[in-house]
Amino acid sequence: MKRQLKYVCILCYFIFFTKPTVAQSIEKNEITFIKTGKLFDSENGKILTNYVIKIENNKITEVGKNSSIPENVKVIDLTEYTVLPGLIDGHTHLMSLDDFKDKHPMAEKVLFEGDALRVLRGANRAKTWLEAGFTTVRDLGDSGPFLDVALKKAINEGTTIGPRMFVSGPIIISEGGQVPGLLKSQRHVIEDEYTIVKNVDDAINAVRIHVNYGADIIKICANNSPNNTSLTMDEMKAIVKMAHRYNKKVTAHATTDLAVWEAVTAGVDGIEHGYQISDTTLTLMAKKGVALVPTDLTKPLLKKVLDIMDYKEDTDIATKGYKDRYQDRLQRAIKAGVTILTGSDNYIDLKMPQGEAAKNVLIAYEEEGMQPLDILRSSTYLSAKFMGKEDELGSIKEGAFADIIAVKGDIVYDFSSTMFNVVFVMKNGEIYIEKE
Numbered sequence: 113m114k115r116q117l118k119y120v121c122i123l124c125y126f127i128f129f130t131k132p133t134v135a136q137s138i139e140k141n142e143i144t145f146i147k148t149g150k151l152f153d154s155e156n157g158k159i160l161t162n163y164v165i166k167i168e169n170n171k172i173t174e175v176g177k178n179s180s181i182p183e184n185v186k187v188i189d190l191t192e193y194t195v196l197p198g199l200i201d202g203h204t205h206l207m208s209l210d211d212f213k214d215k216h217p218m219a220e221k222v223l224f225e226g227d228a229l230r231v232l233r234g235a236n237r238a239k240t241w242l243e244a245g246f247t248t249v250r251d252l253g254d255s256g257p258f259l260d261v262a263l264k265k266a267i268n269e270g271t272t273i274g275p276r277m278f279v280s281g282p283i284i285i286s287e288g289g290q291v292p293g294l295l296k297s298q299r300h301v302i303e304d305e306y307t308i309v310k311n312v313d314d315a316i317n318a319v320r321i322h323v324n325y326g327a328d329i330i331k332i333c334a335n336n337s338p339n340n341t342s343l344t345m346d347e348m349k350a351i352v353k354m355a356h357r358y359n360k361k362v363t364a365h366a367t368t369d370l371a372v373w374e375a376v377t378a379g380v381d382g383i384e385h386g387y388q389i390s391d392t393t394l395t396l397m398a399k400k401g402v403a404l405v406p407t408d409l410t411k412p413l414l415k416k417v418l419d420i421m422d423y424k425e426d427t428d429i430a431t432k433g434y435k436d437r438y439q440d441r442l443q444r445a446i447k448a449g450v451t452i453l454t455g456s457d458n459y460i461d462l463k464m465p466q467g468e469a470a471k472n473v474l475i476a477y478e479e480e481g482m483q484p485l486d487i488l489r490s491s492t493y494l495s496a497k498f499m500g501k502e503d504e505l506g507s508i509k510e511g512a513f514a515d516i517i518a519v520k521g522d523i524v525y526d527f528s529s530t531m532f533n534v535v536f537v538m539k540n541g542e543i544y545i546e547k548e
């Protein structure tokens with residue numbers, strides 16, 4: 113016993129008092145300069161001209177207007193393009209891809225896909241997000257038993273390619289999860305997929321479990337749509353209190369106005385979807401500084417989803433109905449002063465690279481009347497700030513990670529086609545895309 117204790121104490125010494133060896137591997141001191149024509153100032157939502165970015169290894173060390181560049185250093189000329197911080201998708205499910213024709217997608221994933229194949233497929237999808245210009249994602253569940261933590265580790269150590277991941281682990285939820293029609297005898301299907309809580313003590317322990325197994329953020333379901341059950345206010349309050357104690361943000365899937373109001377009152381930091389949110393609840397969100405992640409689809413993608421579902425009525429009328437409701441909700445949220453973050457929630461097989469499909473969320477906000485530079489500010493600086501990472505991510509400034517992209521076209525007047533014309537992607541100082 114004494115021996116074991118001694119071992120633990122020695123381990124503690126190494127964890128707390130020694131420098132990580134990983135630092136030694138990036139002491140190669142590579143210096144790169146990027147010349148920009150237009151540069152997006154994400155903090156202020158403005159376009160700057162003729163700035164030069166200095167990168168040392170994986171960090172930005174200088175940003176200056178018309179700065180001189182020394183000889184014999186690597187120079188990347190992006191003066192023909194608009195240079196931006198890498199985009200942030202605040203709501204992904206990299207380990208899920210549902211065919212909307214499939215009646216039992218959860219059973220397909222848990223019973224027939226299995227963890228190994230699921231992570232391999234997730235890794236493949238992760239790459240498409242990076243290629244689309246998303247250098248960071250917040251992955252919010254539907255990822256099996258902490259498979260998102262595994263993929264994050266694989267990306268961070270360079271085993272596979274993908275964006276930076278901030279992960280929630282399984283969604284913390286009340287009985288039944290979000291799987292409708294499941295027989296009680298088959299309940300085990302959802303137990304690896306979700307962390308199910310039965311009472312306040314369970315809720316507290318769920319947060320401890322998530323912190324121990326590597327979650328960066330806590331995701332809860334304030335209502336379990338499509339199931340008609342929900343966490344209690346006391347359970348949500350306990351989760352928020354515990355998560356904040358460990359410095360973790362809490363974001364809640366909440367679709368009805370009541371679910372949003374309860375989650376916000378319980379103290380969550382973010383609301384996902386919020387489809388039926390009222391002005392009163394939006395006012396409360398603005399007052400408490402709670403962010404909204406509207407996971408909206410563009411008109412063409414909505415029509416595509418309806419087609420996949422073999423929708424029998426007029427798809428134009430249905431699409432207009434959805435878009436009118438999305439637009440009304442987004443505009444009321446902006447008017448109320450609620451912080452808007454970008455999140456695609458893209459887990460539907462739209463027969464195109466998933467990262468490309470995810471980027472449509474930016475275009476959806478534009479369709480709903482949000483201005484391009486405001487959308488980009490939401491997808492960079494504001495998303496990083498929500499995670500408490502605004503000094504490292506979402507901005508091109510001294511001290512930030514070198515997560516930089518460039519797009520070809522006019523970002524203000526031709527937002528959609530420009531955002532799909534990504535010519536350069538750098539993450540952590542490494543170049544993944546460099547087109548002529």
Ligand SMILES: [Zn+2]
Nearest residue numbers: 203205252457
């Ligand atoms: Zn989602």
